[in-house]
Amino acid sequence: MAPTGGAGVVGMNLFRGVCCMVRHVKWLLPVVLMLWE
Known part of the structure; x- marks a missing residue:
């Protein structure tokens, strides 16, 4: 067993x-959504 x-x-x-x-x-999600549109 590991300690x-x-x-x-x-x-x-x-x-x-x-x-x-x-x-x-959380930081990337809005950027990805903006680029996705």
């Missing part, structure tokens, strides 16, 4: 990555 500390770090990195992606998508 909970390692799992916590992986979880935090994953969470941070998802947050970054969501932030980028």
Whole structure:
């Protein structure tokens, strides 16, 4: 079994990555919609 500390770090990195992606998508979405029209 992996130590909970390692799992916590992986979880935090994953969470941070998802947050970054969501932030980028939120910024890109209006631009993509403008270009799409």
